[in-house]
Amino acid sequence: MNEMDNKWIGKNTIRPDGADKVTGRAEYAADTIMPGMIWGKVLRSPHPHATIKSINTKKAEELDGVFSVATSADCVDFPVDTPVILGIQDIRWMARNVLAKEKVLFHGHPIAAVAARTEEIAEKACELIEVEYNIHPWAIEIDDAIKPNAPILHDFINFDGKPSNIAGTLEHKKGNIEEGFKEADVVIEREFETAAVHQGYLETHACLVSVSPDDRTTIWSSSQGQFMVRAMTSFITGIPQSSIRAIPAEIGGGFGGKTIVYLEPVATILSKKSGRPVKMVMTREEVMRASGPTSGSKSKVKIGAKNNGKITAAQGTFYLQAGAFPGAPIRGAAGCCLAPYDIPNAHTFGYDVVSNRSKVAAYRAPGAPIGAYAVECVLDEVAEALKMCPLEFRLKNAAKEGTKAVHGPTYPVMGYVETLEACLSHPHYKAPLKKLQGRGYASGFWFNAGGESSAQVNITEDGNVVVTTGHPDIGGSRASIANITAELLGIDVNRVSVLIGDTATIGFSNLTGGSRVLFASALVVTESTNQVIDILKDRASKIWNIDKEAIEWENGEARPAGDNAGKFKPLSLVELAEQATPTGGPIGAGHQVNTVGAEGGFATHICDVEVDIELGIARIIRYTAAQDVGKAIHPAYVEGQLQGGVVQGIGWALNEEYIYNKEGKLDNPGFLDYRIPVCSDLPMIDTILVEVPNPQHPQGVRGVGEVPIVPPLSAIANAIYNAIGTRFYSLPMSPPKVLEKISD
Amino acid sequence: MSEVKFISPETIEQAVDAYSKSSKEGKTKILAGGTDLLVQIRSGISQPDTIIDIKNIKELKEISNDNGSYTIGAAVAGAVLDEEEDFGNNWPGVLEALRLIGSEQIQGRASLGGNLCNASPAGDSVPALIASGATVKIQGPEGERKMPIESFHVGPGKTNLKNGEIVVNFQFPKKQRNSGDAYLRMIPRTEMDIAVVGCAVNVTIENDKCVDARVALGAVAPKALLVEDASKALIGSNFEKEAVEKASLACEAACNPIDDKRGTISYRKKVSKVLFKRALEKAIERAKKG
Numbered sequence A: 001m002n003e004m005d006n007k008w009i010g011k012n013t014i015r016p017d018g019a020d021k022v023t024g025r026a027e028y029a030a031d032t033i034m035p036g037m038i039w040g041k042v043l044r045s046p047h048p049h050a051t052i053k054s055i056n057t058k059k060a061e062e063l064d065g066v067f068s069v070a071t072s073a074d075c076v077d078f079p080v081d082t083p084v085i086l087g088i089q090d091i092r093w094m095a096r097n098v099l100a101k102e103k104v105l106f107h108g109h110p111i112a113a114v115a116a117r118t119e120e121i122a123e124k125a126c127e128l129i130e131v132e133y134n135i136h137p138w139a140i141e142i143d144d145a146i147k148p149n150a151p152i153l154h155d156f157i158n159f160d161g162k163p164s165n166i167a168g169t170l171e172h173k174k175g176n177i178e179e180g181f182k183e184a185d186v187v188i189e190r191e192f193e194t195a196a197v198h199q200g201y202l203e204t205h206a207c208l209v210s211v212s213p214d215d216r217t218t219i220w221s222s223s224q225g226q227f228m229v230r231a232m233t234s235f236i237t238g239i240p241q242s243s244i245r246a247i248p249a250e251i252g253g254g255f256g257g258k259t260i261v262y263l264e265p266v267a268t269i270l271s272k273k274s275g276r277p278v279k280m281v282m283t284r285e286e287v288m289r290a291s292g293p294t295s296g297s298k299s300k301v302k303i304g305a306k307n308n309g310k311i312t313a314a315q316g317t318f319y320l321q322a323g324a325f326p327g328a329p330i331r332g333a334a335g336c337c338l339a340p341y342d343i344p345n346a347h348t349f350g351y352d353v354v355s356n357r358s359k360v361a362a363y364r365a366p367g368a369p370i371g372a373y374a375v376e377c378v379l380d381e382v383a384e385a386l387k388m389c390p391l392e393f394r395l396k397n398a399a400k401e402g403t404k405a406v407h408g409p410t411y412p413v414m415g416y417v418e419t420l421e422a423c424l425s426h427p428h429y430k431a432p433l434k435k436l437q438g439r440g441y442a443s444g445f446w447f448n449a450g451g452e453s454s455a456q457v458n459i460t461e462d463g464n465v466v467v468t469t470g471h472p473d474i475g476g477s478r479a480s481i482a483n484i485t486a487e488l489l490g491i492d493v494n495r496v497s498v499l500i501g502d503t504a505t506i507g508f509s510n511l512t513g514g515s516r517v518l519f520a521s522a523l524v525v526t527e528s529t530n531q532v533i534d535i536l537k538d539r540a541s542k543i544w545n546i547d548k549e550a551i552e553w554e555n556g557e558a559r560p561a562g563d564n565a566g567k568f569k570p571l572s573l574v575e576l577a578e579q580a581t582p583t584g585g586p587i588g589a590g591h592q593v594n595t596v597g598a599e600g601g602f603a604t605h606i607c608d609v610e611v612d613i614e615l616g617i618a619r620i621i622r623y624t625a626a627q628d629v630g631k632a633i634h635p636a637y638v639e640g641q642l643q644g645g646v647v648q649g650i651g652w653a654l655n656e657e658y659i660y661n662k663e664g665k666l667d668n669p670g671f672l673d674y675r676i677p678v679c680s681d682l683p684m685i686d687t688i689l690v691e692v693p694n695p696q697h698p699q700g701v702r703g704v705g706e707v708p709i710v711p712p713l714s715a716i717a718n719a720i721y722n723a724i725g726t727r728f729y730s731l732p733m734s735p736p737k738v739l740e741k742i743s744d
Numbered sequence B: 001m002s003e004v005k006f007i008s009p010e011t012i013e014q015a016v017d018a019y020s021k022s023s024k025e026g027k028t029k030i031l032a033g034g035t036d037l038l039v040q041i042r043s044g045i046s047q048p049d050t051i052i053d054i055k056n057i058k059e060l061k062e063i064s065n066d067n068g069s070y071t072i073g074a075a076v077a078g079a080v081l082d083e084e085e086d087f088g089n090n091w092p093g094v095l096e097a098l099r100l101i102g103s104e105q106i107q108g109r110a111s112l113g114g115n116l117c118n119a120s121p122a123g124d125s126v127p128a129l130i131a132s133g134a135t136v137k138i139q140g141p142e143g144e145r146k147m148p149i150e151s152f153h154v155g156p157g158k159t160n161l162k163n164g165e166i167v168v169n170f171q172f173p174k175k176q177r178n179s180g181d182a183y184l185r186m187i188p189r190t191e192m193d194i195a196v197v198g199c200a201v202n203v204t205i206e207n208d209k210c211v212d213a214r215v216a217l218g219a220v221a222p223k224a225l226l227v228e229d230a231s232k233a234l235i236g237s238n239f240e241k242e243a244v245e246k247a248s249l250a251c252e253a254a255c256n257p258i259d260d261k262r263g264t265i266s267y268r269k270k271v272s273k274v275l276f277k278r279a280l281e282k283a284i285e286r287a288k289k290g
């Protein structure tokens, strides 16, 4: 496809979901209601760590208005010693996270649930459930969880031959680091900490589930994967997947946090037991206490370089909180942190640490911001010691096509260097700074993903197009798919309607995560559309009675080509659709495949801050994000992804944190004291879309949604140092922390 | 929430009567803008069986100006007071404190009376009201009484209101010539946050000399404070460095904060000095303009 001739790809077409959202018509999970519907509520643990001795639900069941009660006894039993892997999750843990079984492992851990005529009755009934606990000491912070004699969360987890809260490790090795550090002229080693942070989606978890007497189950819910909802609900309830239809609602934000279930299996059990449709909606407080967040961390990074600016060795150790069950994103931290660089000798190590916090969920490039924060801050110090510009220093060590990455692969075509060059030539790089203002830089990487995807492209009777895919749209995939389909068919984009199918109407599609969706669905949609074009040519060949090979598809119509050129009047899509029945029937095609060839994404950010040194407040005053986006199919959406990632990174760096009190309970379970940035905290965020197309994709697409949250933490820390000469090794850099360190 | 009785009286007497007959302590609640009360009901902190809406009582919704001396009804919403142009010219510090409460939407409801009676140590308008020298008029079953704002609170969530008493209005002194007030707060974000420290200053200047000063702090103690030692340090001075420093140290000394999720003790103490100096500067600037 010739770049210059693109009519729709690369255009900011109107968002297909826009009108519904701005007029309040969009249906989110909590908007669905059914006749006879009742309400479910969850009883949550008042203790951070305890063994459940008994649960007595009798009084709750007897309360007027109560229809059913659920506990883990109603779930399929998954023995603790047998892994049941689904994607990156283990159903053993998922089941116990949804309804606690042997133990409660964090304050807010669900223990039981009640369905009743009203939410109020359900809440009251929860209070009537009697639970006997054997209370244990708890560990919240990593240090408390890994010290000798720490309270052990899971008896069966061993590390170094002893019961431990270290549930897993991961290692990447390249070359020989001892030799590498010996060669270095400058070696810098630092320790870092980051706080646990929540994804902060506005829409709280919600679902409506209706189970009929023959177990056929319909689930309406907000998630990042209707097939994930179906599978997890099936595992936990024992209802076969073929009997479950999961219908995705419009989603009010997920950022990774909606890649697992909390409510759906519980509502399914409650509905099955009561015979009524059951609706459950979490409060914000429940979301904060018991869903998400991503890991807090402790890490240590050491980097050595020669006076000529070449990095000779790098080492990183990352401890990440998993929350109550194993599964911290150590791969993102240990795997992504050195990915932008060509480093001969490197060793990274990750530890998956369980503690009495809510189980972590994916959050935009899970783990990668944590790893990059430590590495990019140390790089800034090494560059300073070498008296090099931090961007030139990165350029000198940048990974390129053919570089063997520390985490394994040898890179194909990639655009990291281009992001550095774009920053170096951007006016922001040279803009003057005033007193107490500073500039910081950082880069970042995310793997990106492919995976299973299905699509169906159908031509309507009036000659328009309906495309169905299977991934919830959280970042603009519908608009982008419309652009691509319109481009391939050569028709106006407004004639293409893109829908997200449910689990019964479209083939299996892996969840929306890993920045996979446009990469994967564009592949299957392209293949399906090409098949449709083939069918259209076939129909034209029947009408004209010539060879299909002698027909070309151009500008939305079939044209006779070669010897036949000009012999017949071209047939438009509308005309072909009109004659669909006599020429063979409905026109449409689908494709489903495990997509491969997703390539990583790289970004480099420039950040300016101004620090009020009397109050300890750092304000972001200018921000520029450059990223290799492969090909921006819908540039406004791509920019939105970059800006959104930066904003979440700013929150992570400056104010967001899970604060636990002395009783092991989250002390700030709401948006007042869990401080995500508000609009007035933010500058305009410039984006530079570097386009180095992914050669393994028909449109050159690379994932773009996750990389932009990777650099901000360190870009901001480096900018603060540049402004006031103090380095911060602990996030968030909140005003009390900043002022304390400056006053020292 | 179970069933709640909602009363909407039109006179103070009716309100006081209903309020004083409340069944159990805390079970009957006064509702002004509801921006605190509704949040508290939703979160289960407050579980009233009766709500008395005072927004239909004329006196509580009135703004009057008697020869430069303002009376503001306890239930007047922030946005309404904001439109009263001359009030802001007289008490820009009080108005800027009130304006900081919440957002556009909250402003349409939030009242000075609610902010005061909610008795949060971090309530933004309270230090500004103290610095202004305003008094509050209270009416209860035993009649009417007045109180300076600084005497109103006992501690977090606790006031000196007796059973059945409601706040009727705020009475401001006539603004002195060459006086000015200002309020500043420290929050980690730029909006939608709770004061970690708040500071209000009201000064009167004659021939470059400070002839009157009132300094108040919020969020640094169980209740908002009038810092009399800071006033003493300023009155009679030319706002020279030493006097300002002394007053700022008085602010620091007056602080009796806690370590909590919103800030540490040492942070609050340091910030009280900084905010005092910044608010003073602003108040002086305003005083010099008249």
Ligand SMILES: Cc1cc2nc3c(=O)[nH]c(=O)nc-3n(C[C@H](O)[C@H](O)[C@H](O)COP(=O)(O)OP(=O)(O)OC[C@H]3O[C@@H](n4cnc5c(N)ncnc54)[C@H](O)[C@@H]3O)c2cc1C
Pocket (backbone or CB within 6 Å): B029, B030, B031, B032, B033, B034, B035, B036, B037, B038, B039, B054, B074, B075, B100, B101, B102, B103, B106, B109, B110, B111, B112, B113, B114, B115, B116, B117, B118, B122, B123, B124, B125, B165, B166, B167, B168, B192, B193, B194, B195
């Ligand atoms: C999103 C949001 C942001 C906020 N931001 C801020 C902020 O930045 N700064 C700040 O200080 N506050 C803030 N608040 C709190 C609140 O808006 C203020 O305290 C407001 O002034 C309360 O006024 P109201 O009229 O809504 O009070 P209400 O909620 O009606 O009443 C508050 C309390 O006072 C009692 N009461 C009210 N009037 C009287 C009366 N006349 N006599 C006796 N008792 C009475 C009520 O019974 C209740 O206990 C915020 C609230 C929200 C929801």
